[in-house]
Amino acid sequence: MADAETRSEARLFSLARSVITGWALLGGVVTLAVVVVQTASVVTGIFGAPVPGDFELTELGIAVAVFAFLPYCQLTDANVTADIFTSGLGKRTQSALVLLSSVIALVFAILMAWRTWLGAENQFDYDYQTAILQIRIGYAFIAIVISLILLTVAAIITIVESYQGVVTRSQNVITDGP
Amino acid sequence: MDHSLFLGVVGLVALVVLIGIRVPIAYAMIVVGAVGTVALNGPNVFLNQLKTLGFSQFSKYDLSVIPMFVLMGYIATRAGLSQDLFRAANAWFGRLRGGVAMAAIAACAGFGAVCGSSLATATTMGQVALPELRRYRYKGSLATGTLAAGGLLGILIPPSVVLVVYAIIVEANIVSMFAAALIPGFIAVAIFIVVIAVFVRIYPDTAPLSGSVERGEWLAATLGVVPVLGIFVIVIGGIYAGFYNPTPASAVGVALVAIYGSLRRGVRLADYKWALLETAKTTGMIYLILLGAELLKIFMSRGGVPQAAAEMMVTSGLSPMLILILMLVALIFLGCLMDSMSMILLVMPFFWPVISELDFGMDPNDVKIWFGVLALVVVELGLITPPVGMNVFVINSLAKDVPMWDTFKGVFPFFIGELVRLALLIGFPALTLWLPHMVSG
């Protein structure tokens, strides 16, 4: 029974991982799209006509892309830490510290997702747009909210994993050995 | 103590404690900024600001060069530009004693000219040059020390992500900052090569002679570096010449490296996937710190901390130069604990208001540029100082047989070289300021 639960949990996590990785790649593709717009603007600019709205497309594109990167950063533990005081501690204590960080990330992700969602509502209610192409900025906010929901998922995954690291340390001693 | 200063100190202590227990630096800044703002002005102010703060920070146009220069560096890695650079540098320096190490430094400089990050430079060049250094039986400490120091050139030579971040915080012109760092960057290359020459003269057994290069190989290797030089001239040369500003330049850089890599160097879809995911990690990490720095700034501004700190320094009676040197020393110590990006983000909001109020007998804009380059030099030292020296860690992970401590020893002569360079840059501001004046001329 417990075994089956663990297995379905593992399947769920691996699905979530793929989604988060795919989402980050999608952010990468948006970055590449910005590269194309900017490069095209340089080339057409030589002949007197920069791509209209290149400026605002860059701002929107990069913002959307970087938010899409955040869940992947959480999942791969890419956020910089200073390990100076903690590198000597036992595995279990280290897992506990990772657990603390992951809880902070979770609280941050939930707060941000909630508030950015309200921000998106404001964007549509007041009809915020970009200057030249008159794109609704609210659409960018929706993409960002999805990224923040995935960040919440990523934080939950790292919480569960570090929690397992805290409680199952004693069993792992044997398997960790040479 | 003044109420505002007390607040600032409490915030700083909380920050250090959180960072000390391995909370990611970005989240430590976010927590302190959030809790501080709520404590000062209530939860609604903070929660309402969150509605748009993320978008507003991440959509800043000037920041968009960061993902693009980072991506350019990763594609360049897969396109084998690092191999080309090292091969050419080795053709030129190879037959001198210590020549392979000198070649590694020169190749690092070349890679730094198309890559905005120290870690990426150290990793990439480490993978290319370390096997060669070991093949010629260079001693472990010299080999790894050279590469850890060479990695610094990734940031010291523009483009440089840290410089972009500094320029954004103090509202300096990015082009001027890039121009300012160029000559000091070349000085670093020269000093590093001199350091190697002196070191191998004193300890000849650390670097055996490697024999000369055939004429054919010499020519092929030299020609092989033309594409890298071409990309550098178009991207960075284009910025200095004012053909475009850094954002389009970085986009053109990505496009050029990708085109060259795909057509000539067999860069495939899998390589792009790797480059994009690495870019996601690096960029996400930097932007999250930037968001944390913004929250911290909001808390400090609401508490009146920057004004109080500036006031205290300005009325302290210390000479401006002494205050500046004290700040640089503080940065060197902080560099033992933190990475360069976090440091710039963390301390510049405190240091810059003070520096901007001091009279160095220079144009305020020049002070902004000069101080930025000095700060860049010292925060980069943090990457090679114990106990936390990211470049040393990275290189060591590539050379598992060399003890960490040997690498720190190997990098020490370069550290001394950097202090010499710092003294030169403090003593002769013209080294930094001449080129930006020419460029904006």
Added chain:
Amino acid sequence: QEFKLKLHHFLGPKSPAQTQMLEPWAKTVEEKSGGKVKIEIYPSMSLGGGPPELISQVRDGVVDLVWTVNGYTPGLFPRTEVFELPFIHTNDIKATNLAMRAMFDEYLADEYKGVKVMFLHVHGGQAIHMAKSEVRKPEDLAGKKMRIPTRTGAWVIEALGAAPAAMPVPDTPQALSKGVVDGALIPWEIIPALNLQEQTDYQIEGVDMTRFGNTTFQVSMNADVWESLPDDVKKAFEDASNEEWVKKVGEIWRNIDDNGIKVATDAGNKHIQLTQEETDAFRAKLEPVVDRWVKEVAAKNIDGEALVAKARELISANASK
């Protein structure tokens, strides 16, 4: 009881906007309230975010007061945008400020939800700065790349046959000096801050200082904060922001603008004031911009023509008051 209010804006602490307009206004409010109000000014976006966030910040109560540019958030103030159009504001800042004030309750108030507007104003108005080429007729701008101030500014540039280029304000001097853009459509007041006299040779405006469009600004308070103030304090704010004050704001920006063009001419730049005929040629090209705007706001059920007519009527009625 004391009311401490935070005023947030995007320019530096030594900018003329802060020292000559915001600080005197804050001081007047403080005095008129008998010391009950204290306004703390936070320049340079020091309370976080970018300039486009200022309006959300004041609406959401992140700060109590803001000074901001309406055009930073295109789409939010479509009615007030009428004052940005070319040949609506012509050359008289005071008259335009008074017209905005007179039209506020009936025509404009709808779009300022969540905030209590203290006062609206414009500055000197858009003029043409050229790096190397003289401009005397619209054709002289054909194919030129021009830095734009607002979305209506982009329309002006397009109508004149030039290409609009958006870029951060601090990048403008460099872009001018290296030919990334050939010119810019901005008022004189920005010349000293960006050292534009060094990057440009020509400054062009219409006859009698006629400009080619303008930018609208607001100083606004969070609506809940406003409601929470006692009547005598409200009155202090109202008195400090009365007709006399918006006229004074007109004088202040006229001076700032005059100082800007003086810096350019002192540096040897050519300051061109077009003749009536030449100005009319620009007017003929730019009238379609007004039509374009009328059509665009019609989609939001706004009677653009009525706004244009009323704005023109009131600006002319308030001329040289």
